[in-house]
Amino acid sequence: MSLSELAASISSRDDLANFIEALRRDLLEHPAEWENPTLERFLDALSGWIRDMDGYHQNQQRPILARPDWKNVAEMLLAAKMYE
Numbered sequence: 001m002s003l004s005e006l007a008a009s010i011s012s013r014d015d016l017a018n019f020i021e022a023l024r025r026d027l028l029e030h031p032a033e034w035e036n037p038t039l040e041r042f043l044d045a046l047s048g049w050i051r052d053m054d055g056y057h058q059n060q061q062r063p064i065l066a067r068p069d070w071k072n073v074a075e076m077l078l079a080a081k082m083y084e
Helices: 003-008 013-029 039-059 070-082
Strands: none
Touching: 003 013, 003 070, 013 070, 039 070
């Protein structure tokens, strides 16, 4: 299952924890595929994406989130992998 598919299937805290473990494994196994492979760059991208996520949701014709859930947290983490 891809990281995107795994993120889309999240419905609980345990699912999110499993996703974070899979994200970590992906970084260790495929670091060249990560735009933000260091903690500093990842956290910078994460904060930037969170600030811009309303625009992302509008562009995707998805509702703007008033209260993110476990799945949304996974989407934020996955976005930080590649966000510039």
